[in-house]
Amino acid sequence: TLSGKTALVTGSTSGIGLGIARTLAAEGANVLLNGFGDAGEIAQLQKDLASEFGIKVDYHHADMSKPDQIEAMIAYAGEKFGGVDILVNNAGIQYVANIDEFPVEKWDAIIAINLTSAFHTTRLVLPRMRANNWGRIINLASVHGLVASAGKSAYVAAKHGLIGLTKTTALETASTGITANAICPGFVLTPLVQKQVDDRAAKDGISNEEAKKALLADKQPSHEFVTPEELGAMAVFLCSEAARQVRGVAWNMDGGWVAQ
Ligand code: NAD
DSSP states (O other): OOTTOEEEETTOSSHHHHHHHHHHHHTTOEEEEEOOSOHHHHHHHHHHHHHHHTOOEEEEOOOTTOHHHHHHHHHHHHHHHSSOSEEEEOOOOOOOBOGGGOOHHHHHHHHIIIIIHHHHHHHHHHHHHHHHTOEEEEEEOOGGGTSOOTTBHHHHHHHHHHHHHHHHHHHHTTTTTEEEEEEEEOOBOSHHHHHHHHHHHHHHTOOHHHHHHHHHHHHOTTOSOBOHHHHHHHHHHHHSGGGTTOOSOEEEESTTGGGO
């Protein structure tokens, strides 16, 4: 059980982050949500999580591309919860174009949100984790932290970088009760991937269902999407005492993507 612990999950108003926040809440952790979305829906989400799992839930609006807002969020976590015990760096965006056509501002945004934000959150939560001699840092990388795909230069570079940051964090905390690891999902059907499904359907003149099958057939041998709940279960294991010697790994849950 994670009761008494506080988890900050960045980008948890949607998709994988929301799935992981729910799974950690189900284990008894208090949760600080973050991410964009409709204020009313986010308030409802807070209420639902708190009543379903009997935990404390709060929300901070920090834009993960802005270091000063990240600092404000970690300070808020300190005021509201006494600090962060479990940090899940999940916020991320995607943009697909070949390098010679890649918009420079998209490159900068992807590196800031998918990579640099994790440096800021990590540096800001470590002092408290060190003081407690306990902490869990889980970075949502991707199979694209391990292998590349054409058209995803910024994303692949950011995710490879995030795995590098994970390994360094693990080494710097290796003799403590703090662990740092990365999770590398294959395709998960969230809004981030639905956009790629839509683009595929438009490009090939096929239906939504056919485009999902085509996307999976290209890369994911199981021909099935990974789910946020399955990723949540992996995060719960990484938070457990049994996982205390799992340090600096990049674990894929990818329907066989990287086995090929
Ligand atoms: P999603 O679009 O469903 O959710 C992204 C979340 O991040 C949302 O809550 C959004 O509001 C938030 N976010 C985006 N920009 C932000 C910013 N600047 N500041 C704060 N929050 C911001 O996407 P998802 O598929 O759930 O992706 C979550 C993570 O998992 C990402 O890091 C992504 O790269 C990674 N991932 C996804 C897949 C997949 O197939 N969906 C596969 C591998 C890795």
